[in-house]
Amino acid sequence: xxxxxxxxxxxxxxxxxxxxxxxxxxxxxxxxxxxxxxxxxxxxxxxxxxxxxxxxxxxxxxxxxxxxxxxxxxxxxxxxxxxxxxxxxxxxxxxxxxxxxxxxxxxxxxxxxxxxxxxxxxxxxxxxxxxxxxxxxxxxxxxxxxxxxxxxxxxxxxxxxxxxxxxxxxxxxxxxxxxxxxxxxxxxxxxxxxxxxxxxxxxxxxxxxxxxxxxxxxxxxxxxxxxxxxxxxxxxxxxx
Ligand SMILES: NC(=O)c1ccc[n+]([C@@H]2O[C@H](COP(=O)([O-])OP(=O)(O)OC[C@H]3O[C@@H](n4cnc5c(N)ncnc54)[C@H](OP(=O)(O)O)[C@@H]3O)[C@@H](O)[C@H]2O)c1
Numbered sequence: 001x002x003x004x005x006x007x008x009x010x011x012x013x014x015x016x017x018x019x020x021x022x023x024x025x026x027x028x029x030x031x032x033x034x035x036x037x038x039x040x041x042x043x044x045x046x047x048x049x050x051x052x053x054x055x056x057x058x059x060x061x062x063x064x065x066x067x068x069x070x071x072x073x074x075x076x077x078x079x080x081x082x083x084x085x086x087x088x089x090x091x092x093x094x095x096x097x098x099x100x101x102x103x104x105x106x107x108x109x110x111x112x113x114x115x116x117x118x119x120x121x122x123x124x125x126x127x128x129x130x131x132x133x134x135x136x137x138x139x140x141x142x143x144x145x146x147x148x149x150x151x152x153x154x155x156x157x158x159x160x161x162x163x164x165x166x167x168x169x170x171x172x173x174x175x176x177x178x179x180x181x182x183x184x185x186x187x188x189x190x191x192x193x194x195x196x197x198x199x200x201x202x203x204x205x206x207x208x209x210x211x212x213x214x215x216x217x218x219x220x221x222x223x224x225x226x227x228x229x230x231x232x233x234x235x236x237x238x239x240x
Contacts, residue, residue, distance in 0.1 A: 006126075007031040008078040008220060011060055011114050014038065014045040016179030017131060018082030020213035026051055028217065030078070035060075035069065060110030063117075070117040077126040078220045079118045081111040084181055088145030095145050103149040111153065119164070127168040127226075129219050130157065131212075134175045134233040154229050161227030168226035170219040175233025177207040202235030 008025045012018040013034025022034045026049060033054035036042050042055045056073075058065035060083045085107030087099045115128050122128070135143045136150035153171050160169040176197040182190045198205040215232045219225055231237055 006078065007033070007076040008080065009033045009035070009073065009076055010080045010082060011035050012081070012083030014041040016082070016181055017174065017177060017209045017212045018080070019045050019048065020209035021080055021082065021216045022053065023049055024210070024213040024217045025220065026053065028221070033073070060114055061105065063113055066110075066113050066117045070121060073121060075121050075123065077123045079115065079122055079126070079128045080216055080220065081114055081129065082131045083107065083110050085149065086181065086184070088149050089143065090145065091142050092144045100145040100148055103146065104152070108149060108152045112156070122167065124166055125223070127170065127220050129216050130171040131216070132171050132173045132229070134173045134231055134237050137173060137231060137237050157229055158227040165226070168223070170225060170227070171229045172212060172215050172219065173229055173231045173233070174212045175201065175207055175236040177209055177212055179209050197236065200236060200239055201233070202239050205234065207232065207234055
């Protein structure tokens with residue numbers, strides 16, 4: 001099978017976009033390792049994948065745990081950074097800027113620290129794919145904080161592609177995607193948000209994690225793409 005000698009690691013692979021990416025990569029013959037903080041979620045993910053994948057429970061926000069994971073992993077080929085955060089939403093005039101800082105700590109430092117810790121052992125012919133968010137590309141009121149957080153990944157992508165070559169560096173920027181990320185809302189509110197965004201989105205609906213996973217997988221596979229931000233948002237970027 002294609003890619004059968006390549007090993008892909010999905011940080012934040014126990015849920016949502018990360019789990020869908022692990023599934024897609026496995027189907028294409030990659031050996032896959034998924035990580036997350038919660039061991040029970042990892043066990044459920046392995047059941048959902050219904051195949052042998054490596055797992056590791058650690059907190060991407062804790063540099064010691066990140067270092068231990070990569071030291072123990074050995075050589076590998078591709079890194080996908082799906083771990084999430086959710087802070088920084090709200091009108092700028094009243095936005096608690098401590099939330100923006102916490103959002104960077106929650107999502108950006110872990111993604112950057114995993115990418116940095118991977119460098120000694122990732123294949124020079126491999127790839128790193130960050131997961132940002134379309135909020136960093138929208139001119140919509142109320143998202144300055146979350147845009148500032150996610151925008152950091154957009155900024156570093158071409159720079160790291162130039163600096164770390166031939167290792168390929170790309171970023172995917174998802175729009176609104178129906179994943180457990182939204183579970184902080186009660187079901188009826190979540191549905192209302194999805195309907196509202198679906199109506200704004202040119203394709204007429206919110207996205208599925210499998211659709212973002214396909215985009216990530218294409219960046220992992222295609223050895224001629226680097227330094228790119230791929231937006232997967234059903235066209236929301238140009239319509240919101
Ligand atoms: N869903 C959307 O609408 C949407 C839109 C734009 C961008 N995104 C971005 O897409 C990415 C994936 O989100 P998703 O929707 O798939 O979310 P999700 O379903 O909540 O999955 C998040 C994954 O990250 C892991 N994780 C979170 N914090 C972690 C940490 N500190 N260390 C290690 N693992 C951690 C979670 O497992 P544990 O909880 O067990 O750690 C889980 O496996 C995120 O970067 C998110 O910001 C999502």
